[in-house]
Amino acid sequence: MTPDSKPHADFRDLLEALCHVWGPSGHEDRVRALLLELIAPHVDETRVDALGNLIAVRHAAAGGAKGTGVEAPRIMVAAHMDEIGVVVTHVDQDGFLRFGPVGGILTGNLIGTRVTFEDGTVGVIGAEKRADQAKAPTLDELFIDVGADDAAAVTQRVGDMAAFHHRLDWSGGRPIAPNHDDRIGCVMLVAALRRFKPGPNTLVAVFSTQEEVGTRGAETAAYGVAPQLAIALDITGAGDTPKAPPLALKLGAGAAVKVKDGGMIASPALRRLMEERAQAAGIPYQLEVLTGGTTDARAMQTSRAGVPAGAISVPTRYGHSPSQVIDLADVQAGVDLLLALLEGDVSGLLGSGLTGSGMTGAG
Amino acid sequence: MTPTDRDRGRDLDALLEALTAVPGLSGHESDMADCLTEQLGPLVDSHWRDPMGNWLGRRAPRPAPAAGAAPAPRLLLSAHMDAIGFMVTAVEDGGFLRFTGLGGWDPRLLLAQPVTVLGARPLPGVVGSRPPHVLGPELSGKVLPPDELFIDVGLPEAEVRAAVRVGDVIAPRRPLQRLQGRRRAGRALDNRASLAALILAMDLLARREHQAEILLLATVQEEVGLRGARPGVWELVADAAVVLDVTFAVQTGVSDVPGSLGGGPLIGVGPNMHPVIERRLRQLAAAAELKHGREPLAGPSGTDAWAFQVAAAGLPTGLISVPIRYMHSPVETVDLADIERAGRLLAEFAAAFDAALVDDLVGELHGVTED
Numbered sequence: 013m014t015p016d017s018k019p020h021a022d023f024r025d026l027l028e029a030l031c032h033v034w035g036p037s038g039h040e041d042r043v044r045a046l047l048l049e050l051i052a053p054h055v056d057e058t059r060v061d062a063l064g065n066l067i068a069v070r071h072a073a074a075g076g077a078k079g080t081g082v083e084a085p086r087i088m089v090a091a092h093m094d095e096i097g098v099v100v101t102h103v104d105q106d107g108f109l110r111f112g113p114v115g116g117i118l119t120g121n122l123i124g125t126r127v128t129f130e131d132g133t134v135g136v137i138g139a140e141k142r143a144d145q146a147k148a149p150t151l152d153e154l155f156i157d158v159g160a161d162d163a164a165a166v167t168q169r170v171g172d173m174a175a176f177h178h179r180l181d182w183s184g185g186r187p188i189a190p191n192h193d194d195r196i197g198c199v200m201l202v203a204a205l206r207r208f209k210p211g212p213n214t215l216v217a218v219f220s221t222q223e224e225v226g227t228r229g230a231e232t233a234a235y236g237v238a239p240q241l242a243i244a245l246d247i248t249g250a251g252d253t254p255k256a257p258p259l260a261l262k263l264g265a266g267a268a269v270k271v272k273d274g275g276m277i278a279s280p281a282l283r284r285l286m287e288e289r290a291q292a293a294g295i296p297y298q299l300e301v302l303t304g305g306t307t308d309a310r311a312m313q314t315s316r317a318g319v320p321a322g323a324i325s326v327p328t329r330y331g332h333s334p335s336q337v338i339d340l341a342d343v344q345a346g347v348d349l350l351l352a353l354l355e356g357d358v359s360g361l362l363g364s365g366l367t368g369s370g371m372t373g374a375g
Numbered sequence: 376m377t378p379t380d381r382d383r384g385r386d387l388d389a390l391l392e393a394l395t396a397v398p399g400l401s402g403h404e405s406d407m408a409d410c411l412t413e414q415l416g417p418l419v420d421s422h423w424r425d426p427m428g429n430w431l432g433r434r435a436p437r438p439a440p441a442a443g444a445a446p447a448p449r450l451l452l453s454a455h456m457d458a459i460g461f462m463v464t465a466v467e468d469g470g471f472l473r474f475t476g477l478g479g480w481d482p483r484l485l486l487a488q489p490v491t492v493l494g495a496r497p498l499p500g501v502v503g504s505r506p507p508h509v510l511g512p513e514l515s516g517k518v519l520p521p522d523e524l525f526i527d528v529g530l531p532e533a534e535v536r537a538a539v540r541v542g543d544v545i546a547p548r549r550p551l552q553r554l555q556g557r558r559r560a561g562r563a564l565d566n567r568a569s570l571a572a573l574i575l576a577m578d579l580l581a582r583r584e585h586q587a588e589i590l591l592l593a594t595v596q597e598e599v600g601l602r603g604a605r606p607g608v609w610e611l612v613a614d615a616a617v618v619l620d621v622t623f624a625v626q627t628g629v630s631d632v633p634g635s636l637g638g639g640p641l642i643g644v645g646p647n648m649h650p651v652i653e654r655r656l657r658q659l660a661a662a663a664e665l666k667h668g669r670e671p672l673a674g675p676s677g678t679d680a681w682a683f684q685v686a687a688a689g690l691p692t693g694l695i696s697v698p699i700r701y702m703h704s705p706v707e708t709v710d711l712a713d714i715e716r717a718g719r720l721l722a723e724f725a726a727a728f729d730a731a732l733v734d735d736l737v738g739e740l741h742g743v744t745e746d
Binding site: 240251257258259260271272275276277278280283298299300301303313314315316317318319320 | 522540596603606
């Protein structure tokens with residue numbers, strides 16, 4: 013069977029392209045260059061802001077909302093370009109590199125993991141002998157071996173970053189990659205831009221930087237875009253593995269509509285609208301209550317005077333590990349749901365007493 | 376003419392009962408905003424909500440300034456309206472609900488709590504776990520981890536699944552208890568005690584003249600990280616703000632705090648608070664012979680004041696705190712007299728807020744002092 017005859021061929025192609033591009037937080041240039049190429053035929057304008065966010069605008073159909081001439085609602089949809097990684101903090105005389113985290117590194121996943129530097133150098137993470145080998149090591153006990161005999165042979169310098177070694181595998185039809193977080197969000201946003209039909213809303217697609225180190229790119233992007241509604245596309249957890257913590261999310265059971273995560277509570281009105289659109293279009297979805305971690309929606313929600321914000325997430329096993337597993341049926345459902353929302357009327361969310369500057373009800 | 380509630384003075388017990396009966400959980404505050412429209416609507420000239428769900432109100436100076444007069448000074452009075460609660464994370468076999476905290480709970484206090492699950496209809500429930508006889512030695516006598524706790528609403532699984540979904544919120548079911556004297560105990564006194572004080576202050580102010588335009592802001596999502604405060608003041612132009620929140624009162628095991636039940640509100644002092652506002656609050660409390668204390672806060676105050684101070688181009692901020700015991704438990708305990716004193720102090724400050732004070736806010740920091 014050729015890849016083209018498999019289901020979700022478009023997502024497969026985009027994943028193949030995006031998962032192999034190097035881009036730890038703050039170093040998203042290569043990802044941005046590829047995305048710019050991918051989206052250029054499908055957007056009206058693009059710009060890159062001071063933090064490196066790629067901002068692409070697809071205008072509403074002429075005439076604004078319902079042909080009234082009123083400016084169409086601006087919906088910001090964010091997917092982050094950066095991936096977690098490590099940063100060199102010290103090179104010892106024997107040529108081993110000590111490192112710190114870039115984003116939420118889980119040390120229990122690291123021993124034996126391969127990492128790749130910007131110049132393509134591959135290193136492997138090793139650990140010192142520890143009293144209790146059963147326990148996860150601390151960062152101090154780990155080092156990177158780049159095959160150098162001594163410090164003079166090391167080409168890396170303090171401050172150089174590495175990402176988990178890029179590799180995309182398929183197992184049971186499911187893709188395994190070290191950076192589904194959040195290249196799969198980028199895949200979804202590109203796919204949505206390709207299919208988007210101008211209607212009542214203006215879509216501002218933002219491929220953001222530095223999400224993994226504290227939703228830093230989305231914060232300035234949201235300030236610049238000043239959206240009326242904001243949606244993040246990102247991964248979430250899954251509770252369908254042996255003895256997983258209670259989490260009502262399963263791979264393949266549909267797009268995850270965020271209710272809450274460790275950093276924000278999604279706008280209940282936006283969440284309800286997502287559910288209505290999913291139900292009306294027969295799109296499978298699940299409700300997400302994640303107790304840790306957050307997304308760009310956290311930063312967008314409190315931008316300026318506040319923005320109703322939510323997220324469409326992809327249930328993911330082994331997040332922040334070198335082998336993250338997702339199901340493309342959930343990706344498909346996420347894109348379908350996003351488009352159902354973007355191409356429909358959202359004015360109900362902007363009214364109901366939740367407008368920015370209007371005043372209602374006199375004493 | 377029929378006397379109104381306000382002419383007679385509000386029944387503080389009834390007000391506090393009404394405020395604590397509304398769930399108003401973090402991120403889901405629209406019911407609380409409706410309640411404030413009812414309570415505060417008649418006391419303001421206009422009120423509205425912002426995109427975050429913050430409730431805002433505006434009361435023009437009384438009497439109205441003469442035509443051509445300088446713009447009235449603007450004072451923001453604020454308290455957060457959200458309360459901590461829980462959220463459903465999974466509906467499990469047998470119809471038992473797994474849940475997570477919405478805001479900061481003490482894990483020791485979850486077991487055996489009566490709750491209301493706000494599903495398709497409100498469902499009373501209890502937090503259950505295994506009886507001590509079958510817990511085993513590792514867990515016996517210990518704080519139970521979340522995976523040992525669940526909520527039982529007493530319905531068959533199919534009916535639970537029809538009425539409750541992942542993401543539904545859960546409120547502690549604790550009507551306000553009248554303890555002896557004027558002490559009251561219940562859920563959400565953080566921060567409904569402050570909202571009661573704010574309402575009392577507006578009752579008092581409505582009977583007085585005030586040069587300042589009064590802006591009211593009841594914020595959302597304070598308990599999940601001061602999320603509502605900064606957006607709330609984004610479009611407001613204010614010269615100063617006073618935040619009302621709760622703080623710790625002396626209790627068994629907590630002796631090194633300046634507040635005590637019945638000891639009056641605490642006036643915050645520290646880098647988060649503008650010294651001119653702090654000083655003026657103390658002067659006014661002393662002049663009105665109001666019992667009060669001073670609360671040193673050497674770093675972040677943990678209140679919306681922390682977010683206001685650095686919002687936009689900066690907002691000089693003061694903090695008045697109502698002392699309570701058993702913070703973030705379902706039996707938070709307050710003395711009604713402290714709520715009344717906080718309300719009176721806030722009304723005094725608002726009535727006295729004038730252009731000269733606004734000048735001092737800047738003058739003080741530039742070395743021009745006046746005491």
